[in-house]
Amino acid sequence: MAFVIAEPCIGTKDTACVDACPVDCIHPKKDEASFGTEPQLYIDPVECIDCGACVPACPVSAIYAADDLPDKWKHFAEINAKHYGR
Numbered sequence: 001m002a003f004v005i006a007e008p009c010i011g012t013k014d015t016a017c018v019d020a021c022p023v024d025c026i027h028p029k030k031d032e033a034s035f036g037t038e039p040q041l042y043i044d045p046v047e048c049i050d051c052g053a054c055v056p057a058c059p060v061s062a063i064y065a066a067d068d069l070p071d072k073w074k075h076f077a078e079i080n081a082k083h084y085g086r
Contacts (some may be wrong), residue, residue, distance in 0.1 A: 008062035020057035
């Protein structure tokens with residue numbers, strides 16, 4: 001079970017979760033070219049080790065365990081996966 005970044009991240013893109021991630025699976029980072037054009041940050045579902053370190057770091061409560069995504073944001077699991085071509 002990976003973690004998923006949902007709608008509250010759109011327009012916010014606070015990178016505290018990037019700093020908290022021990023396996024570098026949240027992108028784009030501020031220094032990546034796509035940071036300015038992507039509407040949100042994404043978690044790679046394959047690289048995520050399910051540690052949950054990103055959850056308390058998120059100031060807008062946008063990160064959920066895939067199994068705990070609210071129904072209205074279920075489609076964000078696919079959005080995160082598609083960002084990584086998964």
